[in-house]
Amino acid sequence: MTSPEPAPDTPGCLDAGAHAALRAEFPLLSTCVYLNNNSTGAVPRGAEHVLTDYWETLRGWRDDVWQDWHVGLDRYADSIAALIGAPPGSVVTDANLSTLLARVASCFDYRAPRDRVVTTDLEYPTVPFIFTAFRRYGARLDVVSSGGPHFDEDALEARIDERTLLVCVPHASFSSGATIDLPRLVRRAHDVGALVVVDAFQTVGVVPLDVTALGVDVVLGGAHKWLCGVGTAFLYVRPDLAARLEPAATGWQAGDRALTFQPSAGWAPGARRFAGGTPYPLTSLVSQVGLDLLAGVGAAAIRRHSLACTSRVLQRAAAAGISVVSPVEPHRRGGVVCLDVADGEAVKRRLAARDMVCSWRGYLRIGPHVYNTLEEIDAFMDALEEELDR
Numbered sequence: 001m002t003s004p005e006p007a008p009d010t011p012g013c014l015d016a017g018a019h020a021a022l023r024a025e026f027p028l029l030s031t032c033v034y035l036n037n038n039s040t041g042a043v044p045r046g047a048e049h050v051l052t053d054y055w056e057t058l059r060g061w062r063d064d065v066w067q068d069w070h071v072g073l074d075r076y077a078d079s080i081a082a083l084i085g086a087p088p089g090s091v092v093t094d095a096n097l098s099t100l101l102a103r104v105a106s107c108f109d110y111r112a113p114r115d116r117v118v119t120t121d122l123e124y125p126t127v128p129f130i131f132t133a134f135r136r137y138g139a140r141l142d143v144v145s146s147g148g149p150h151f152d153e154d155a156l157e158a159r160i161d162e163r164t165l166l167v168c169v170p171h172a173s174f175s176s177g178a179t180i181d182l183p184r185l186v187r188r189a190h191d192v193g194a195l196v197v198v199d200a201f202q203t204v205g206v207v208p209l210d211v212t213a214l215g216v217d218v219v220l221g222g223a224h225k226w227l228c229g230v231g232t233a234f235l236y237v238r239p240d241l242a243a244r245l246e247p248a249a250t251g252w253q254a255g256d257r258a259l260t261f262q263p264s265a266g267w268a269p270g271a272r273r274f275a276g277g278t279p280y281p282l283t284s285l286v287s288q289v290g291l292d293l294l295a296g297v298g299a300a301a302i303r304r305h306s307l308a309c310t311s312r313v314l315q316r317a318a319a320a321g322i323s324v325v326s327p328v329e330p331h332r333r334g335g336v337v338c339l340d341v342a343d344g345e346a347v348k349r350r351l352a353a354r355d356m357v358c359s360w361r362g363y364l365r366i367g368p369h370v371y372n373t374l375e376e377i378d379a380f381m382d383a384l385e386e387e388l389d390r
């Protein structure tokens with residue numbers, strides 16, 4: 001794709017021709033109004049060739065293919081690294097975020113006085129679940145109440161002190177779409193010697209993130225929402241920190257002699273020390289297609305487009321008197337707008353029956369991506385108003 005520029009009559013949106021070409025890559029978009037990208041993003045049609053090639057490889061199997069597969073796995077990890085401002089070799093992939101987060105958690109001795117994991121009550125449930133399990137190794141989970149659907153950074157900052165080992169927060173809430181003030185929390189955590197672990201599943205691909213500029217320690221995310229991929233997750237660890245961490249939950253691919261099939265005495269270089277067992281290349285190969293399309297558009301243009309779309313949802317909601325849960329200020333908004341509507345789950349189902357696809361997690365979540373149009377937002381909001389008037 002060429003680099004599309006915003007068209008003058010639609011501030012924040014892509015050039016019409018480039019946008020139409022981008023949409024044509026996603027067959028799902030011709031079947032419905034798809035605003036469910038915060039749950040599962042659309043996968044581009046280029047994935048079909050990857051799947052066919054994969055079958056051809058399996059059909060005529062030779063072990064040598066692993067050489068190409070390792071190149072593909074590394075290429076995908078490095079493409080993620082480029083997207084988040086990380087150096088090559090600082091990202092590793094695995095099946096899901098939970099596996100990688102538990103692996104990171106296994107790097108630490110939870111010894112008093114520095115044994116606390118500060119988190120919020122707006123985490124995706126996997127975060128408290130994992131750190132509750134780590135209580136048996138001494139971890140003390142400190143869940144800071146947000147007092148509502150947006151983060152309370154004052155309360156969080158006040159709880160981060162010399163007893164804090166890790167601050168584990170999302171970049172954006174999965175339930176309200178609110179983003180967190182990461183620079184402020186990184187500053188506070190580092191001032192008291194704590195590390196910051198960020199669950200960026202709800203932002204990477206739609207909200208720009210520069211891990212190097214931010215100085216954040218650990219970032220995790222996954223392919224199947226805003227990255228237009230499927231079945232793979234990623235972990236970034238700040239390179240100088242990675243060199244000091246030793247995961248207890250590990251596997252042979254993390255060893256320095258992994259591909260010689262000899263016992264390893266040390267760790268593989270870079271983020272590979274956070275690998276596990278035999279990797280699963282198919283999902284990285286498939287997910288590369290969507291990632292390349294997004295990289296062709298560029299993070300800044302994606303964000304402009306996303307903000308234009310979510311602003312339209314907000315305008316329409318305000319005009320219709322629908323209660324908005326997400327922040328209205330652009331800098332506090334992720335890629336999703338959450339609306340508080342009566343009988344939301346049933347409304348979501350009725351909309352789906354009309355090929356208007358969004359999700360419901362306590363609130364109606366409307367998550368447009370770079371390939372959606374303002375016309376689709378209007379069609380969706382028209383249908384929503386009709387459903388609410390029934």
Ligand SMILES: Cc1ncc(COP(=O)(O)O)c(C=O)c1O
Nearest residue numbers: 096097098124174199201202222
């Ligand atoms: C913020 C966030 N973290 C984590 C997950 C899930 O991670 P996993 O890959 O472990 O299923 C999700 C949603 O699926 C999410 O929205």
